Amino acid sequence: MSEAADAARKSIGARRNPESAEAILGAAEAVLSEAGYSGFSIEAVARRARAGKPTIYRWWPSKAALLLDVYQRQKRVDTPDTENLEEDLVGFLKNLFSHWRETSSGSVFKSLIAEAQSDETAAAALADYARGRRAQTGQMVERAKARGEVAADVDAELVADLVASFAWTHLLTNRLDEDEATIRTAVRYVVRGIALA
Incomplete structure (x- = not known):
């Protein structure tokens, strides 16, 4: 050099x-x-x-913070905009599962989650990442609100947490090969609810 x-x-x-x-x-x-x-x-x-x-x-105040930047740099997950919330969320989850399955990102993210259980700096870095991810995923819900597809008082970030919970559970239990029908059912439960009308 x-x-x-x-x-x-x-x-x-x-x-x-x-x-x-x-x-x-x-x-x-x-x-x-x-x-x-x-x-x-x-x-x-x-x-x-x-x-x-x-x-x-x-x-980067910690190893975890640096690894999260590497993870985000490698992440290539589209956030669809089909003008239909269910289709957007299904597309997002399919893209995310595929990315985690086909690259090293899934194992890196899984390791970061594990480290965050016993390391405060890793937990703080993961919480910061999750806040940003929540806002990004929540944009799909905000677009649906603007279209009148969901109620105006729906908490977009809470919906994003529900979607992330589904994704993280599948990552942590090695179930990233879930078929589209199951993903679609989970999204339908989140979007439409499970109570009898």
């Missing part, structure tokens, strides 16, 4: 230098791919990225 390139990657304080951040995230992906979750460490990432551990910890 040239001196000019090395200088360009140096830290610029608390604000992330985009080139340095990209190098660190790339190194983190490579370490994760080669060593797996159990072999992943900030030390290994720092060595590979030629970055100081203090720089990494300044931008």
Whole structure:
């Protein structure tokens, strides 16, 4: 690496230098791919990225925070907009299950959830991620409200939590091969309820 390139990657304080951040995230992906979750460490990432551990910890306060950024960087899950809430949610869950099944992201996310049970920094990072995910999934419900498809007083983020609960349960119990009919039934229960009319 040239001196000019090395200088360009140096830290610029608390604000992330985009080139340095990209190098660190790339190194983190490579370490994760080669060593797996159990072999992943900030030390290994720092060595590979030629970055100081203090720089990494300044931008990512924990291993879990860095892994969640790697997870989000790899995540390619469409949030459909079919103008029908049930179809949007079914499409989202099918895409998510497929992504978790076909990439290493599912096992990484499962490991993060497990670590969050005994590590406060991992739990905080996961809670931050879940807040953002809840808002993003909730947008499908907000669009349905705007169309008059669901009641105006429906809590979009609570619906998002119900959908996430279904997804996380299937991830944690290795049931990502669920057929579309089952996903569709679960979504119907969430959207239409289960009480007799």
